[in-house]
Amino acid sequence: MKISLSWLQDYLTITESIEKTADILTEIGLEVEGVETFEKINGSLQGLVVGEVLSCVKHPNADRLSLTTVDIGRSKLQIVCGAPNVATGQRVAVAPVGTILFDKEGKEWKINKGKIRGEVSEGMICAEDEIGLGDSHEGILILPTDFTVGSELKDYYDTSSDTIFEIGLTPNRSDATSHLGVARDLAAALKINYQHSGQVEPPSVDAWTIDNRSRQVAVEVLSKEGCPRYCGVVISGLQIGDSPDWLKQRLSAIGVRPINNVVDATNYVLHELGQPLHAFDLDHVAGHKIKVQTLAAGTPFVSLDEQERKLHSQDLMICDGADKGMCIAGIFGGLGSGVSSGTKEIFLESAHFDAKWTRRSSER
Template identity: 55%
Template structure:
């Protein structure tokens, strides 16, 4: 999961370096596997400046080339050979000086060198859009407004957005941390304990939300309340579907999400901001102005957003209108119900679906989406209305429109907290170290766990978004995460009974081989014993050991050799610019 450092600071006012932040998160159980510097334009336009073409004349040895004199400010004049048909004297242009590395839209980066082109010296390059990554046009060079000063950095014109992206290796149990808001909650707790600084979390303000009219009301009916405990919705009329503003595209692109249009981007933004998946329907395509949450007959045909016709199971929860299914609930949208460039009115959905239902449906159809990834692990059932208001206000800001029905909520009362009995004394025995009770209390309070003390027993109320904290041992783990596993000292002595091994010692042989290979520059790798079925397409099914309930389609069978795991390790390292690779593995 990718987390934007800039986005994180919207929730928590931290004055830490990105490295410090990454270390704090890793020590609290949210392991930061990689920190990447992000630029909205690759290379950040470094070395590119504004120049003025002072002189242009025909190249004596080439019909399609021109010789130019370009002033790049401070009286510096460059001789540049240019092949663009639209270059002319008096123009303000983008110049790549000698030594500048360009990152074109397609192809590999290249560095500008002083060279001779058909016998004439060229001390730079006058650039087109695609050559510097700001567009796709190659019809000619970029021509800037006349009042643009020579010598001005190109980065100041195109407003390069920079950020740091933290890639977190999220464990399946941490559904609460699958958003910037969730990560900021953990960061606040660990900063309070480790740095003794009590920061305040800041959620986006939704107090300005209001219903403008009730001109477009969609009825909501939930037939299967086990699969859908909560469903909320509203309509917004008069929206204008268009490209999203640059700030929104920058945020999404930084974490690897492709912008589509302002409505879809707004729902994706709230998903990654708060962890609540949303879906926007074209309200005019909802037959009977009614949304029904139900299952359909076994074998019903349904075409999903990717254009594939799928046969539905009677156990697939569907979002339907009065006539037909519209989406696979919590998993994937339908081809004919979503927002398009012609959409004017939308119905916005925010729901809490049963994780088991969503997980089984996603596995059944071999689908994995940002929404199903969260729903199948369990989201916060109490945030649905807030997220709906947040998304509605964001859509109104970037697409216009009026909220044209009151929010309908099928479960308006809050979902109860989990009750856990906790003994500080028993926790200390499990931890193996005495941690002061006031420290435990402070950590639990920072994690939004309410405490009611009754003698030596604490009755805890755990927020419903913490689906992984159901037992006393889970609470102990939470305390340890924030307190720090590294703060628990390793005992100086271990009691054990040595044994005599006269038989063949497999471990000793492996260790001897490992020592030999490692001393010669090899690194040992240990890969998952589960692997992807596609690696063994050449093997008959009778020889394949399949997993009945695989975690994902990429881990659906038992491996038959070590080759493909090793190749995956090589691929992962090459993607991170690690090229001198020598691996070995046992299996």
């Protein structure tokens, strides 16, 4: 399990070093198997500088290359550039000789001085995808004119990083399956052994309000053994899109791929509180009714990965009013009822499924 230090610090003041914090976590039964640094931008723009293109002429030996002179403050460099949009007077991102860059797979490579078609090249003028500032490779990244020539590029972008603890969580520590759970455990150790206040500030829910109760969804739990508690809420007026950068970065730091704002919010709550959530597109919930039950053995169910699965008679299912399975409780979402780009309204599920039932179905 991956735990973010900056996320822990949202709830708890931690003054100990990273190494000491890792030791304390291990002492309280949350064994730290590794510590790594997560960078919002791989390499954090180290070594990159702001340059100004002083001259740009056609390469004498190549039709599609340009020969440029670039001022980087401390020196002027001759750089061969293949971008079609390079021009005199531009502010550009320059990787001088010796700069380490990273490809899309995270593999590093070093900028070396060399000759390109017989002309010396003393660095590289970078496109945004080559330095982690975007995905475009159509041309070089043109910077705003108020960026100071010779300054470090990292001064103009968010190059924040985070420390990630890899914890080998044992089955008996369900209390620590979330950031808030780990924060509480860590706070107890700090209070007893390190004169810490032990104060944990959980996320506030003061802003949460119910606007109206006009969108009723009936819930019927027919298998109370498999589901002791089931609840949910309707959220309307949604526009599906990308999550804000802070949320995408926080999920990426712990190895969770951002998908869209609704799915990312459910994943965030899972890793913050340890409570799984599932969002159903309300337009695909027949009869606006939820039934928690089992279905006949052999009933086909198509999961989100587009695989048809044959159900066991003891698989707990979340069904709609037409008894159509929408989700294998706590395990697989269904293909037809999930959030899509056109979703405007969701039913957000928060339930307690019996662990034995969930584990049994997950191993079939």
